[in-house]
Amino acid sequence: MNAPDNLTAPHSDTALPRLIVIGNGMVGHYFLEQLIETGVHRRLAVTVFGEERHRAYDRVHLSEYFGGRDADSLSLSESDYCDLNGIELHLDEAVTAIDREAKRVTTTRGEYAYDQLVLATGSYPFVPPIPTLEETTESHAALVYRTLDDLDRIRNAAESLAERDIRRGVVVGGGLLGLEAANALKSLGLEAHVVEFAPRLMPVQLDDQGGDALRRQIEALGVAVHVERATTEIVKGETHRYRMNFADGEWLETDLVVFSAGIRPQDRLARESGLAIGERGGVVIDETCHTSDPDIFAIGECALWNGQIFGLVAPGYTMARTVAGCLSGTCEPFSGADMSTKLKLLGVDVGSIGDAHARTEGAVSYRFIDEAGHGYRRLVVSADGKRAIGAVLVGDNSYYDTLLQYVQNAIKLPADPASLILPQSEGTPLLGADALPETATICSCHNVSKGAICQAVEGGCSDLSALKAETKASTGCGGCTALLKQVFEHELESRGIEVDRSLCEHFAYTRQELYGIVRVEGIRSFEALHERHGKGHLGCDICKPAVASILASCWNEPIMEPSLVPLQDTNDTFMANMQKNGTYSVVPRIPGGEITPDKLIAIGAVAKKYDLYTKITGGQRIDLFGAQLHELPEIWSELIEAGFETGHAYGKSTRTVKSCVGNTWCRYGVQDSVAMALTIENRYKGLRSPHKLKFAVSGCTRECAEAQSKDVGVIATEHGWNLYVCGNGGMRPRHAELFATDLDDETLLKTIDRFLMFYIRTADRLQRTSVWRENLDGGLDYLKQVVLEDSLGLGDELETQMQHVVDQYECEWAGALKDPEKLKRFRTFVNDKRADPDIIAVSERDQPRPARPEEIASLAVEVTS
Amino acid sequence: MSTTATASASGERTKAGIRLCTRQDLVPNSGVVAWHEGSQIAVFAIPAGASTDLELYAVDNHDPFSGANVIGRGIVGELGGELVVASPIYKQHFRLRDGQCVEDESRRLRCWPLAFDGDDVVLLQEDSIVRA
Ligand SMILES: Cc1cc2nc3c(=O)[nH]c(=O)nc-3n(C[C@H](O)[C@H](O)[C@H](O)COP(=O)(O)OP(=O)(O)OC[C@H]3O[C@@H](n4cnc5c(N)ncnc54)[C@H](O)[C@@H]3O)c2cc1C
Ligand code: HEM
Ligand code: SF4
Numbered sequence: 001m002n003a004p005d006n007l008t009a010p011h012s013d014t015a016l017p018r019l020i021v022i023g024n025g026m027v028g029h030y031f032l033e034q035l036i037e038t039g040v041h042r043r044l045a046v047t048v049f050g051e052e053r054h055r056a057y058d059r060v061h062l063s064e065y066f067g068g069r070d071a072d073s074l075s076l077s078e079s080d081y082c083d084l085n086g087i088e089l090h091l092d093e094a095v096t097a098i099d100r101e102a103k104r105v106t107t108t109r110g111e112y113a114y115d116q117l118v119l120a121t122g123s124y125p126f127v128p129p130i131p132t133l134e135e136t137t138e139s140h141a142a143l144v145y146r147t148l149d150d151l152d153r154i155r156n157a158a159e160s161l162a163e164r165d166i167r168r169g170v171v172v173g174g175g176l177l178g179l180e181a182a183n184a185l186k187s188l189g190l191e192a193h194v195v196e197f198a199p200r201l202m203p204v205q206l207d208d209q210g211g212d213a214l215r216r217q218i219e220a221l222g223v224a225v226h227v228e229r230a231t232t233e234i235v236k237g238e239t240h241r242y243r244m245n246f247a248d249g250e251w252l253e254t255d256l257v258v259f260s261a262g263i264r265p266q267d268r269l270a271r272e273s274g275l276a277i278g279e280r281g282g283v284v285i286d287e288t289c290h291t292s293d294p295d296i297f298a299i300g301e302c303a304l305w306n307g308q309i310f311g312l313v314a315p316g317y318t319m320a321r322t323v324a325g326c327l328s329g330t331c332e333p334f335s336g337a338d339m340s341t342k343l344k345l346l347g348v349d350v351g352s353i354g355d356a357h358a359r360t361e362g363a364v365s366y367r368f369i370d371e372a373g374h375g376y377r378r379l380v381v382s383a384d385g386k387r388a389i390g391a392v393l394v395g396d397n398s399y400y401d402t403l404l405q406y407v408q409n410a411i412k413l414p415a416d417p418a419s420l421i422l423p424q425s426e427g428t429p430l431l432g433a434d435a436l437p438e439t440a441t442i443c444s445c446h447n448v449s450k451g452a453i454c455q456a457v458e459g460g461c462s463d464l465s466a467l468k469a470e471t472k473a474s475t476g477c478g479g480c481t482a483l484l485k486q487v488f489e490h491e492l493e494s495r496g497i498e499v500d501r502s503l504c505e506h507f508a509y510t511r512q513e514l515y516g517i518v519r520v521e522g523i524r525s526f527e528a529l530h531e532r533h534g535k536g537h538l539g540c541d542i543c544k545p546a547v548a549s550i551l552a553s554c555w556n557e558p559i560m561e562p563s564l565v566p567l568q569d570t571n572d573t574f575m576a577n578m579q580k581n582g583t584y585s586v587v588p589r590i591p592g593g594e595i596t597p598d599k600l601i602a603i604g605a606v607a608k609k610y611d612l613y614t615k616i617t618g619g620q621r622i623d624l625f626g627a628q629l630h631e632l633p634e635i636w637s638e639l640i641e642a643g644f645e646t647g648h649a650y651g652k653s654t655r656t657v658k659s660c661v662g663n664t665w666c667r668y669g670v671q672d673s674v675a676m677a678l679t680i681e682n683r684y685k686g687l688r689s690p691h692k693l694k695f696a697v698s699g700c701t702r703e704c705a706e707a708q709s710k711d712v713g714v715i716a717t718e719h720g721w722n723l724y725v726c727g728n729g730g731m732r733p734r735h736a737e738l739f740a741t742d743l744d745d746e747t748l749l750k751t752i753d754r755f756l757m758f759y760i761r762t763a764d765r766l767q768r769t770s771v772w773r774e775n776l777d778g779g780l781d782y783l784k785q786v787v788l789e790d791s792l793g794l795g796d797e798l799e800t801q802m803q804h805v806v807d808q809y810e811c812e813w814a815g816a817l818k819d820p821e822k823l824k825r826f827r828t829f830v831n832d833k834r835a836d837p838d839i840i841a842v843s844e845r846d847q848p849r850p851a852r853p854e855e856i857a858s859l860a861v862e863v864t865s
Numbered sequence: 866m867s868t869t870a871t872a873s874a875s876g877e878r879t880k881a882g883i884r885l886c887t888r889q890d891l892v893p894n895s896g897v898v899a900w901h902e903g904s905q906i907a908v909f910a911i912p913a914g915a916s917t918d919l920e921l922y923a924v925d926n927h928d929p930f931s932g933a934n935v936i937g938r939g940i941v942g943e944l945g946g947e948l949v950v951a952s953p954i955y956k957q958h959f960r961l962r963d964g965q966c967v968e969d970e971s972r973r974l975r976c977w978p979l980a981f982d983g984d985d986v987v988l989l990q991e992d993s994i995v996r997a
């Protein structure tokens with residue numbers, strides 16, 4: 001081949017056929033995974049070009065970028081994924097032209113030859129040609145919502161308005177993406193409006209009543225909805241930056257405009273290189289995803305199949321599998337895809353299945369309308385009344401899985417089909433896992449059937465995470481998580497396998513069950529519990545601390561009670577955190593991170609006297625390291641003298657309540673976040689729980705206290721407090737979820753009381769609130785029902801239990817110091833007053849630190865020589 | 866305070882053996898540490914079945930995994946019918962009767978024979994064992 005000099009040869013091994021993939025989006029990336037899975041990538045020299053700076057990321061969860069996730073955590077692969085698999089990935093390098101004659105592509109950086117080409121260029125947001133006033137700087141009037149860079153632009157636009165009292169953002173387009181964008185604006189602290197051209201929201205997926213119910217729910221959440229509004233121009237505003245004029249003479253002022261008026265297939269390259277293009281755009285493909293050029297495939301949102309564009313990931317993934325199959329010699333034709341969707345938009349459940357609009361000849365509909373709760377459900381049934389063919393859900397998606405299975409698998413309808421959408425208290429014939437045929441699709445993202453799941457269980461998969469790893473089910477959008485669990489448990493049961501949920505060899509109960517037993521039987525000691533419900537005669541390091549924690553959560557007796565001592569973890573026993581050389585760290589409580597100069601000096605004096613290494617912790621308090629066991633009582637008596645209390649840093653219990661300075665000092669603050677942090681910390685400071693608890697309070701939406709990464713996060717609003725729950729930092733960060741809004745002080749504390757007690761009552765041993773929440777059947781909605789609506793009638797009981805714990809509070813260190821029996825334990829040696837001679841410290845940056853083994857060795861040499 | 870009393874009396878050689886500490890120094894179902902001629906001995910006192918008396922176990926306080934002297938502060942428990950103590954640092958289990966590490970066959974803690982002599986806890990010596 002006579003290649004021109006400037007033709008870059010990406011792979012040195014040019015003997016292999018060259019495959020070029022244009023686009024590193026969701027489908028493009030999935031395609032690479034399929035190549036690797038089938039092993040074809042080794043028989044090809046694969047080069048990928050991505051126009052974006054970022055490697056492929058989870059666009060479906062794009063909105064979470066404003067909820068705390070960053071580009072890295074949204075990535076679909078590790079940064080070395082392509083490298084490790086011998087695939088060349090060129091990011092930030094767009095393909096600008098395809099020369100089909102010469103079989104070569106031109107990019108912004110060079111030219112590359114190909115033997116086969118895959119177009120995975122996705123789509124771009126459609127911005128209607130509305131006359132807009134010209135701006136030289138970055139315009140805020142034509143933002144879009146598709147890429148991470150788009151979201152950065154929106155965030156910057158919103159931040160540039162930070163000084164304004166009322167900031168308003170408008171989203172043009174009331175479809176799925178538009179509503180997500182509106183939610184994003186809301187989460188940035190803007191007043192959000194949605195302007196829709198059609199007479200209802202989500203015109204594609206919903207019918208009129210459905211759109212109406214959704215609209216009412218969304219308005220109730222504080223997003224303004226304007227339907228049947230055609231924007232004619234955007235001009236300079238009076239009270240806000242812009243004014244949008246509508247065809248009907250109305251207008252609306254706003255500071256920024258995000259367009260979400262639909263997507264258009266990104267088919268420019270194909271168009272310019274003469275491939276067949278659909279009338280309204282899209283690269284025409286056949287059932288093997290070939291374009292009109294036999295060497296070029298197209299997959300994902302840029303592809304037009306049978307006159308249809310698929311704006312969802314699942315069909316794109318199916319196309320990717322088809323092409324990977326063709327390249328490896330087993331072509332499975334693409335035969336269209338189900339466009340059913342289940343979503344949560346601004347917290348409102350929306351579902352659309354099959355023929356939602358009853359367009360099929362003779363179709364009959366059943367409708368359930370709940371005008372009070374703005375709920376709506378519609379079931380579309382075939383003319384003969386035998387099969388379900390479509391459905392619309394607004395307000396409650398718990399019906400979705402069952403309805404989808406009826407539609408997808410043509411399961412025979414019950415005698416009264418309406419029962420499928422009637423409120424479930426009236427006895428809906430829920431479709432059990434066993435009623436599903438083997439072919440039923442459980443996970444549509446990864447096309448995992450019930451049969452495949454049964455096979456995996458047969459093959460020995462005995463826990464849910466192993467099953468997910470093995471089959472990939474529920475690792476896409478996650479919509480099938482509940483159904484997967486149901487099928488899994490049913491399969492286990494039907495095989496007579498009992499899932500062993502015992503705490504340890506001494507108790508055949510879960511932590512939750514033990515908690516119930518302790519409460520119901522009023523058990524107050526490990527011995528009593530063990531005698532009545534345990535095995536063996538001693539317990540172990542799993543069950544003893546777990547039971548100690550349950551006893552403390554229930555009765556909050558001082559952990560230094562003689563009967564409790566042998567149960568505790570060493571940290572609880574000695575009320576300090578053991579460090580790696582056997583010394584302890586001492587952490588006095590500094591509620592809310594607020595401390596007087598005198599107390600600060602007192603801590604410094606103690607640290608100096610006992611030669612302790614001093615460090616500020618991540619929880620706004622001060623950690624003193626290097627105390628030996630026998631020094632703890634003296635150190636604590638000095639700290640208590642100075643007015644400190646124990647910080648419980650050693651316990652599975654309330655740690656800290658981080659706070660920002662709030663409206664006392666901060667010019668943005670809207671409430672006194674420090675005072676609230678003090679109230680919260682002082683209320684829950686003695687609380688023992690399945691795992692440690694962290695709190696934070698921010699004085700305004702700027703969120704300087706990072707409350708959304710805590711188990712309980714409180715953020716001030718103009719009208720009170722917003723409560724977030726079940727966040728987590730640490731190894732597996734999780735963003736806290738908004739639980740309740742604009743609470744007054746009293747309601748806030750009541751809600752936290754109930755939330756924490758319900759967690760303590762139902763969580764597993766060492767289960768953080770985040771993991772507990774993720775495993776909670778019914779999820780956040782269920783939690784809200786229990787805590788906010790008191791659906792279990794537990795509210796008063798939970799509050800009373802919390803009050804009992806609060807009333808019982810006593811500083812454990814103060815208690816221990818008064819009791820010579822307890823102090824007896826704080827002796828390094830029971831028969832000698834010396835310190836542990838093996839604890840050796842050296843000085844670093846003017847503070848002591850444990851000597852390293854090699855330093856100890858060289859010290860020993862010095863002494864002997 | 867009792868600490869001073871025992872401290873002055875420890876190390877004393879009696880007919881039964883070498884005196885380490887007293888019964889009052891022990892914490893049932895848990896450990897304490899005694900100093901003996903440069904060794905650190907973790908002493909565990911476990912209520913023996915129905916009888917009220919305590920069974921004594923003595924293993925090295927030195928944790929071979931972390932290198933710290935912490936075994937006496939571990940949780941005592943039962944694993945597969947054997948009495949064990951869990952290291953408070955990296956949580957390995959050691960059998961009380963012979964110091965054997967459950968997780969790693971190659972690690973074993975040094976052990977000492979202990980007994981009560983009235984209210985004293987004494988370390989039995991080769992010669993005293995013969996006489997006992
Ligand atoms: C906010 C949001 C929420 C969504 N929610 C859902 C949902 O809940 N469920 C669902 O199924 N779907 C959802 N979608 C749709 C889903 O993200 C898309 O269906 C999916 O991303 C399509 O994948 P793709 O690879 O075809 O396109 P994309 O992911 O858009 O990837 C195309 C890539 O190709 C690149 N590219 C384009 N032209 C070139 C060129 N010339 N050279 C190099 N690179 C190029 C682009 O920069 C882009 O990175 C959502 C989309 C958004 C934006
Ligand atoms: C504040 C915003 C949000 C944050 C911080 C967030 C965070 C997360 C995180 C960390 C995961 C786990 C991902 C993993 O395990 O790899 C996740 C999963 C998921 N998210 Fe979100 N999310 C947010 C909003 C949403 C919204 C609005 C939806 C629905 C439209 C959604 C739907 C899901 C689903 C279905 C899963 C999978 C759940 C499962 O596997 O059990 N998330 N999210
Ligand atoms: S089903 Fe998902 S479609 Fe549905 S969830 Fe499974 S991973 Fe997505």
Ligand code: SF4
Nearest residue numbers: 660666669699700704
């Ligand atoms: S969160 Fe607190 S410190 Fe930050 S801006 Fe708001 S009030 Fe000020």
